[in-house]
Amino acid sequence: MLRGLDISDMLIIDRLELGFQPGLNVLTGETGAGKSILLDSLGFVLGWRGRADLVRQGAAQGEVTAWFDLPPDHPARAVLAEAGLPAEDELILRRINTSDGRKTAWVNDRRVSGEVLRALSETLVELHGQHDDRGLLNPRGHRAILDEYAGNEPRLSGTRKAWSALNAARKAVEAAAAEREAILAEEEFLRHAVAELDKLDPQEGEEAALDTRRRLMQGAEKIRSDVTNAYEIMGQGGAETALGDALRWLDGVADKAEGALEAPMAALNRALVELDEAMSGVADAIDAMSFNPLELEETEERLFAIRGLARKHDVAPDDLAGFASALRAKLDALDAGEAAQAALEQAVRAAETDYDAAADALTKARRKAASRLDKAVAAELAPLKMERAVFATEITDEAAGPEGRDAVSFTVATNPGAPAGPLGKIASGGELSRFLLALKVCLTEGQPGLTLIFDEIDRGVGGATADAVGRRLQALANGGQVLVVTHSPQVAALGAHHWRVEKAVKAGMTTSTVVPLAAPERIDEVARMLAGDTITDAARAAAQALLGAGQPAAAR
Structure with a gap:
């Protein structure tokens, strides 16, 4: 309040x-x-x-x-x-x-x-007021007013969700059909490209590994003979033999040298160990440089094939495997398209059934509420000297949408036998005021604590x-x-x-x-409203009579 x-x-x-x-x-x-x-x-x-x-x-x-x-x-x-x-x-x-x-x-x-x-x-x-700021005279707002009167918000929410689900299902069907058409247009390319990619079967990281192996083989041809010569010099008949002979000669006379040869002999033993490790490393290198003469050619062929296919499809070599999977998924979708399309269309039919049920329930609730509202307005019109007027809430079909399939319009007929028409066009100014008052009373019933303001x-x-x-x-x-x-x-x-x-x-x-009026001032104000600028005794008497008749008996 x-x-x-x-x-x-x-x-x-x-x-x-x-x-x-x-x-x-x-x-x-x-x-x-x-x-x-x-x-x-x-x-x-x-x-x-x-x-x-x-x-x-x-x-x-x-x-x-x-x-x-x-x-x-x-x-x-x-x-x-x-x-x-x-x-x-x-x-x-x-x-x-x-x-x-x-x-x-x-x-x-x-x-x-x-x-x-x-x-x-x-x-x-x-x-x-008569200018109807809430939309009572605008048929576009009548459905929302009726829904509010009916308490239809839960049904509206359900209908909106069903409409949203139906739209989503329809869009999924359209998208799948469009995607299928697009795939069909490039089916020949897809099948050729997938076959080509499957035959090559490129792996992630393979291009870099092949390039490294190719460079190693190309370099090995140039240095392998030198590395082999070095290994031979270090081995039997070379450094290893010479160091062994020197160690045996020293060992034969060490007991007569009074310990002077112990340190040199220990160094020679260490040198032999280091030489053995060096020879082992060189041997591993020689093994790594050993390859089938055809391997270099095969490596280069595969490397160039991967790079050529990557350029052809404008992707990075490492992305070829993923690219092949994507193309293969398109083909799978195409091959399974008919079954998938049928499933999507079935989902549309199920969504249509759900929407129809929600919209039908909403229509039924609206028709019941319209009947209640019409009776309530009729009951309000009688005390307003319009007992012969007819107020009717018309519900007609319209295109389906998120709020159902109903168009709602408040119509009136001011006299028996007169044609009914829109509220704002049929009623005269005074009749319109009373229709709006009756309708307002019905629509605001049951809203506790609401202050009602009526402007003229x-x-x-x-x-x-x-x-x-x-x-x-x-x-x-x-x-x-x-x-x-x-x-x-x-x-x-x-x-x-x-x-x-x-x-x-x-x-x-x-x-x-704004001045609050006590009883004597009210008499003058009502008299002014009756008589105009010049307030006569007769106007005051009439005002006093109006005020006396207007108040409850306990307040007189």
Whole structure:
């Protein structure tokens, strides 16, 4: 419930603080006095998109604060929890608009975005008037309104998921068919390339290994004879024989040399060991340099074949194996294509079945809700002096989509036998006001803690009809809160709380203010609404009678 509104430097409002009450709150005033500014300011703090030039001329910034009572079960608490904001018994919204257009908002002193404000506003305030900001006159929004009335969100979610799955299945079929067509176009190339690659069977790292082996064999031809000569010089008949002979000669006379030959003999033994290791290494090198004369030719042929195939397919030699696997996978897909395509098409049929079931359930729920809504609106029209009018929710088939296969339109017939047509085209101004009021009452039923605001919903009606509209608003406000901007004295007289919006010019500056009216002032205001600028005694008497008839017996 809206408890207060504090406005500073917005349009022609300098500073204004209002406190609202439960029940029916009425705001009256002459045309142009600033009633719409109050609604613009409230819409601003609630994050609604509206006019941009809200800051009062000459001011650096405009500011609006609104505070609401928040019972424990109020749906705004869920929005606060999702946004990570604290929930208290009082909810305070504050928003600033600078003269250069920058906007900043807070909820309970926590900085928030406009999206959070708008999400909260949907649980706090419902604004409506003849200009229909919520889309009641726009058939494009009627399906969403009916779904909200029906509580269809779980069914909508299921239908959207089924539609998404169906689209994904259809796209998979199309993609597979396109891929198959593309593979068929290059089938001859694929089969030839795969056969060629399979025959060569290149391995990762093979090109580098072949190149190393080729260079080794090419170099071995040049140095093998020198290495062999060196080995022979070190072996029998060479260094090894000479060192052995020297060691034997020394060993034969060592006992007579008084130890002088022990160190030289030890060195010779070490030299023989080192020579043996050297000969072993040279022998290994000779073995490594030994190759079949045809091996070099075979190595070069395979190396050149790998490099040639890599250039042909514009890939690195090491990537040939992976490239072959990719081509082979295409051929496998082509060979298995018919079975895979059949499986995908079966998935489409299954998805179509799921979607049909979800869409049918949604249609059934919509038709049931439409019947309930039509009956509820009919019950509301009778007290509004339109008991002969007919309201009907028409549901027709349309192309399937994520929200089902139904087109929804609210139609009316104002008199028996008259043709039914769109709500905004058939009804006159006064009739439209009453249709919208009846529909609004039905759509907002069961929304606890919601403040309903009606902006000149009674325009175009007068006399007994205006009284009927006012009494329906009065009944709607019982146990809740309704704010009505009105030019109708019959509606104004039924309010539990009454404010008059006034405009004044001081020092060349126009300002708007709102004055709460006590009983005597209410008589004058209702008399002005009845008689115009000149308030007569007869107008006061009529106003007093209206006010007396409009209040409950306990309040008279």
